[in-house]
Amino acid sequence: MIGTSTPLYLTGHLAPVPDETEARDLAVSGTLPPELTGRYFRNGPNPLPGEDPGHWFGGHGMLHGIRLRDGRAEWYRNRWIRTALLAGAPHLVGGAPVDRRSVSANTHVIEHAGKIFALVENGFPYEVSKDLATLGPRTFDGRLTTAMTAHPKTDPTTGDLHFFGYGVRPPYLTYHRLSAEGTLVESAEIEVKGPTMMHDFAITERHAVFLDLPMTFQAGSRMPFGWDDAYGARLGVMRLDRPGEVRWLEIEPCYVFHVGNAHEDAQGRIVLDVSRYAAADADVMWGSIGPRGGDRTPAAGPAVARLHRWTIDLTAGHVAETTLSERGMEFPTLDDERVGRANRYLYTVTSSVGERAGADSAITRYDTHLGSTAAHELPGDVHPGEAVFVPSAAPDRAEDEGWLLSITTTSDGKASELLVLDATDVAGPPVATVTLPRGVPAGFHGSWIPDSEPEEG
Numbered sequence: 001m002i003g004t005s006t007p008l009y010l011t012g013h014l015a016p017v018p019d020e021t022e023a024r025d026l027a028v029s030g031t032l033p034p035e036l037t038g039r040y041f042r043n044g045p046n047p048l049p050g051e052d053p054g055h056w057f058g059g060h061g062m063l064h065g066i067r068l069r070d071g072r073a074e075w076y077r078n079r080w081i082r083t084a085l086l087a088g089a090p091h092l093v094g095g096a097p098v099d100r101r102s103v104s105a106n107t108h109v110i111e112h113a114g115k116i117f118a119l120v121e122n123g124f125p126y127e128v129s130k131d132l133a134t135l136g137p138r139t140f141d142g143r144l145t146t147a148m149t150a151h152p153k154t155d156p157t158t159g160d161l162h163f164f165g166y167g168v169r170p171p172y173l174t175y176h177r178l179s180a181e182g183t184l185v186e187s188a189e190i191e192v193k194g195p196t197m198m199h200d201f202a203i204t205e206r207h208a209v210f211l212d213l214p215m216t217f218q219a220g221s222r223m224p225f226g227w228d229d230a231y232g233a234r235l236g237v238m239r240l241d242r243p244g245e246v247r248w249l250e251i252e253p254c255y256v257f258h259v260g261n262a263h264e265d266a267q268g269r270i271v272l273d274v275s276r277y278a279a280a281d282a283d284v285m286w287g288s289i290g291p292r293g294g295d296r297t298p299a300a301g302p303a304v305a306r307l308h309r310w311t312i313d314l315t316a317g318h319v320a321e322t323t324l325s326e327r328g329m330e331f332p333t334l335d336d337e338r339v340g341r342a343n344r345y346l347y348t349v350t351s352s353v354g355e356r357a358g359a360d361s362a363i364t365r366y367d368t369h370l371g372s373t374a375a376h377e378l379p380g381d382v383h384p385g386e387a388v389f390v391p392s393a394a395p396d397r398a399e400d401e402g403w404l405l406s407i408t409t410t411s412d413g414k415a416s417e418l419l420v421l422d423a424t425d426v427a428g429p430p431v432a433t434v435t436l437p438r439g440v441p442a443g444f445h446g447s448w449i450p451d452s453e454p455e456e457g
Contacts, residue, residue, distance in 0.1 A: 007052065009055065009056035010047070010052065011413075012411050012412060012413050013383045013409040013410065013411055013412070013413045013439075013441065013442045014056060014413070014441055014442050015413045015439075015441060016045070016046040016047050016049075016059060016062075016441055017046060017062075017078065017438060017439070017440075017441060018049045020077070020078055020079050020080065021077070021078060021437065021438060022075060022076065022077040023075065023076050023077075023436075023437035024074060024075045025072070025073075025074070025075075026066075026073035026074075026075070026076055026434050026435060026436065026437070027073075027434070027435040028071075028072070028073050028432055028433070028434050028435075029430075029432060029433045029434075029435070030420070030430055030431055030432035030433060031071065031431065031432055032068060032071045032072065032073065032420065032431075032432045032434070033071070033403065033420075033431065033432075034070055034071050035392060035393055036068045036390060036403065036420070037068060037069045037070065037450065037451050038067075038068060038069075038448060038449050038450035038451050039065055039066065039067050039068070039130060039448075039449045040065070040066045040068070040388065040405050040418065040446060040447075040448050040449075041063055041064070041065045041109045041116070041132070041446055041447055041449060042063070042064050042065075042109070042385065042386075042407055042440075042443055042444075042445070042446030043061055043062070043063055043081075043105075043106060043107055043108055043109045043118055043119075043443060043444055043445060043446060044059075044061070044062060044064075044106060044107075044441060044442065044443020044444050045057060045058065045059030045060065045061065045062070045104065045106045045441075045443070045444075046059050046060055046061070046062035046080065046106075046441060047059040047060060048060065048086075057106075058104070059104065059106060060080055060081070060083070060085060060086060060104050060106060061080065061081040061083065061104050061105040061106030061107070061118055061120065061126075062078055062079065062080050062081065062106070062441075062443075063078065063079050063081060063109060063118065063128065063132045064076070064077075064078045064407065064440050064443070065077050065078070065079075065132050066418050066434060066436070068434075069451075073418070073434040076436050076437055077131070077132055078132075078438075078440075079128075079132040079133070079134070081104075081105040081106070081118045081126055081128065081134050082126075082134035083103065083104060083105050083123070083126060083134075083137075084103075084137075085103055085104055103120055103122050103123040104120050104123070105118040105119065105120045105123065105125070105126040106118075106120050106444070107119055107120045107121065107150035107444045107445060108120075108150040108151065108444060108445040108446075108447075109128070109445070109446060109447055110152065110447050111447060111449050112152075112154065112161050112178065112182060113178075113179075113180065113181055113182030114182075114452075115127055115138075115182065116128050116129070116130065116449065117138065118134075119148060119149070119150040119152075120147075120150055121147060121148070121149050121150045121165075121166065121199060122147050123137075123147055123148075124137040124138060124139055124144065124147070124148060125137070125138050125148050126138070130449070140178065140182070140183065140184035141183075141184070143184035143187070144165075144176065144184055144187075145187075146165030146166075146167060146171070146174045146176075146187075147165040147166065147167060148163055148165055148176070149163050149164050149165060149166075149198075149199070149200070149201070150199070150444075150445065151163075151199065151200040151201065151258075151259070151445075152178075153201070153202070153203045153339055153340065154336065154339060155203065155205075155339070155340060156336065156337045156338070156339055156340070156341070157205070158180060159179075159180030160177055160178065160179055160180055161177070161178040161179075161180075162175075162176075162177055162178075162203050162208060162240070163175075163176050163177075163178070164176060164190075164198070164201060164210070166195070166196065166197070166198045167195065168195040168217040168224075169195070171189045171190075172191075172192045172194065172195050172196070173189070173190040173191075173192045173196075173198065173210065174187055174188065174189050174190065175187065175188045175189075175190055175208065175238065175243055175244065177240075177243070186243055187243075188243035188244035189244060190210065190236070190238070190244060190246055191246075192210075192212050192236075193212070193231065193232075194216055194217070194231065195216055195217035196212055196213060196214070196215065196216050196217075196231070197213075197215040197216065197217070197225045198210065198211055198212070198213070199256075199257045199258070200256065200257060200258050200259045201259065202259045202261065202262035202272055202340075203240070203262065203339065203340045204262050204263055204264045204270055204340045204341075205263075205264060205340055205341065206239060206240055206241075206264065207237055207238060207239055207240060207262075207264070207270060208237075208238045208240060209235055209236065209237055209238075209262055209270060209272055209312070210235070210236035210238070210246065211235060211236075211256055211259075211274075212233070212234050212235070212236055212248070213231075213233050213253075213254065213255050213256060214227060214228045214229065214230075214231035214232060214233055214253050214255070214279075215227060215228070215255050215282065216228040216231050227255075227279065227282055229253075231253075232250065232253065233250070233251050233252065233253040233254060234248045234249055234250045234251060235248070235249050235251055235272070235310065235312060235319060236248045236249075237249070237270065237312060237314060247314065249312060249317060249318070249319050250319075251310065251319050251321065252321065253279050254276050254277060254278055254279065254282070255276075255277045255279075255282040256274045256275065256276055256277070257275065257277075257305070257330070258274070258275045258305075258330060258331060258332055259272070259273070259274050259275075259332070260273035260274060260275070260307070260332035260334065260346045261273055261332075261334050261338065261339060261340070261343050261346065262340065263340060263341050263342045263343070265311075265342075267313075268314075268315070269311050269312060269313050269314075270311070270312040270314070271309060271310075271311050271312075271342075272309065272310045272311075272312065273307060273308070273309050273324065273332070273346060273368070274307070274308055274309075274310070274332075275305040275306070275307060275308075275329055275330045275331075275332055275348070276305060276306060276307075276308040277303065277304075277305050281303040281304055281305065282303070304328035305328060305329065305330045306323060306324075306325060306326060306327070306328060306329065307323075307324040307325045307329050307332070307346070307348070307366060308321060308322065308323055308324060309321070309322045309324055324366065324368070324371065325366060325371075325373055327350060327360075327364070327373060328350050328360060329346075329348035329349070329350060329364060329366065330348060330349055330350075331348060331349050331385075331386040331387070331445070332346045332347070332348045332366075333346070333347045333348070333386060333387060333388060333389055334346055334347065334389060335389050335391060335399055335400075335402070336389070336391075337391065338399065343368065343399065344367060344368055344369050344399050344400070345365055345366065345367060345368070345399060345400050345423075346365070346366045346368065347363070347364070347365055347366075347387045347389055347404055347423070347426070348363075348364050348366060348387070349362070349363055349364070349384045349385065349386060349387060349406070350362045350363075350364065350375075350384075360380075361377070361378040361379065361380055361381075361382055361383060361384065362375040362376055362377045362378055362384070363375070363376045363378070363384050363387045363404065363406055363419075363421065363426060364376070364426065365400070365423065365426040374425075374426045374427045375426065375427055376421055376426050376427055376428075376430075377427075378408065381410055381411040381412075382408050382409070382410055382411075383408060383409050383410075383411065383442055384406050384407075384408050384419070385406050385407045385408065385409070385442060385443060385446075386406065386444070386445055386446060387404040387405065387406040387421070388404065388405045388406070388446055388447065388448050389402055389403075389404055389423060390402050390403045390404075390405060390448045390450075398424070400423045400424050401423070401424060402423045403420055403421060403422060403423055403431060404419075404420070404421040404422075404423050404426065405418060405419070405420060405446075405448060406418075406419045406421070407419070407436070407440050407443075407446075409439055409440055409441065409442055410439065412439075413439045413441065414439045415436075415439055416436040416438065416439050416440040417433045417434060417435055417436060418433065418434035418436060419433055420432040420433065420434070
């Protein structure tokens with residue numbers, strides 16, 4: 001239950017909403033492109049009224065959905081994901097699934113093989129409908145026996161979904177591959193030194209890259225992970241045709257929640273772009289969104305994740321590190337058709353966690369060719385969410401030809417919009433904004449799910 005002093009992660013633009021609602025025929029400013037016909041779903045933590053999960057990451061999963069069609073915003077609705085964790089709330093759940101290995105499903109939502117899955121890294125995926133109804137946990141005919149990362153990668157050529165699961169007990173890390181048709185066809189255990197919190201990874205055309213970093217399991221708190229000076233940091237490279245065989249290369253200690261992209265260059269090196277927290281930033285970030293354990297004294301000021309590039313030379317057995325931008329950038333996204341291939345653009349939101357959080361508020365486009373950043377600056381009291389790229393249907397389109405979708409929320413948590421930007425002109429005015437019927441709490445990740453065929457509702 002919430003005590004007399006309300007934690008930061010339950011206030012302002014992070015504050016959960018108390019109920020589920022629905023609204024139709026939303027007000028639109030500007031013009032929604034007719035090509036935007038589908039649904040934008042976004043996931044995030046939302047505790048039940050009166051609950052304190054102990055950390056921002058710990059709330060029950062809630063999906064927020066906006067239906068666009070033919071230049072109109074037809075509806076908004078929000079729904080808790082009916083996981084086993086909600087079984088103690090029968091007024092919400094009814095016949096909830098009883099598999100306790102699924103926890104909150106509060107981090108991401110994706111579509112694969114015609115099905116929509118809500119994801120969290122410490123449990124099974126939960127299937128949901130196009131109307132956000134929970135259909136139940138999925139283990140792919142019993143083949144999935146570990147948790148599933150919230151950041152799987154779809155190979156744009158094969159359609160296969162590559163992912164992994166990590167755990168606090170052996171096996172600490174397991175790689176999986178789901179076919180384009182939705183069958184789990186491959187699983188392989190990967191040896192790591194201990195129970196590390198591995199939130200994201202990368203693929204290229206021929207490799208997977210794992211991040212074995214010093215945020216490790218430390219029992220005794222409600223969010224039992226913390227910085228471990230002794231653990232070290234390294235990148236693991238695995239050929240996709242040799243699952244389980246990984247070559248590890250040491251890097252400077254840091255933490256990465258989110259990978260931008262990776263590809264193989266003309267020299268055969270792997271180029272990996274990430275939003276990287278230095279050790280001190282990781283401590284500030286962790287403590288700003290929940291209780292901080294241990295005796296470490298973090299650096300003063302806000303925590304900032306900066307775009308970095310690792311160039312992995314397997315022949316030389318060396319990783320070169322380069323800072324791409326000094327501006328804080330988190331939640332990197334890109335054109336999904338470039339996943340694992342060379343890409344020019346990354347789309348991010350500015351990042352600052354701590355005493356100046358929100359002072360730097362923008363959606364950005366980083367040009368990896370020019371090393372330049374274009375930014376759609378927002379008022380300091382408006383917080384942008386992850387910007388999801390939606391490609392144009394134009395034949396032979398340019399990489400950035402499309403739109404960016406982001407839910408913004410005011411600092412007081414009372415008002416939100418769906419912001420639609422022209423990805424070729426991020427710094428320019430919005431193409432359209434959709435006024436949402438309520439403030440949507442800041443959350444994690446989402447997906448654009450286009451209509452595959454004419455449908456109702």
